[in-house]
Amino acid sequence: MPKSSLPPQFDPDAYSKIRLSDLVMYSIHYLHKQGSEITSEDIVSACFVLFPARFALRKYPQYPDSGIVSRRWSDCKRKGYLRGNAISGFQITARGIK
DSSP, rough: OHHHSSOOOOOOHHHHHHOOHHHHHHHHHHHHHHHHOOOOHHHHHHHHOOHHHHOOOSOTTTOHHEEEEEEEEHHHHHHTEEEEETTTTTEOOOHHOO
């Protein structure tokens, strides 16, 4: 994840009630606002940095769970919020920005 500034900090109790796909879209939008390329690695990293309690491996909470993130970005693609793929990168759509 690009480090142009410190990422925002959120209370885990507050974001624990938000759907994972919405948290993934927020993370992708965060990357988009920074003007960086949106790669699968950046999405996984952003989700984990912004929302560690929701995107960490259960047995090893110091590491991100890329499986959860990739399943949720697939949901976002199906809804038309995101286009692209893990190889060529992703782009947020106008619908995804809304």
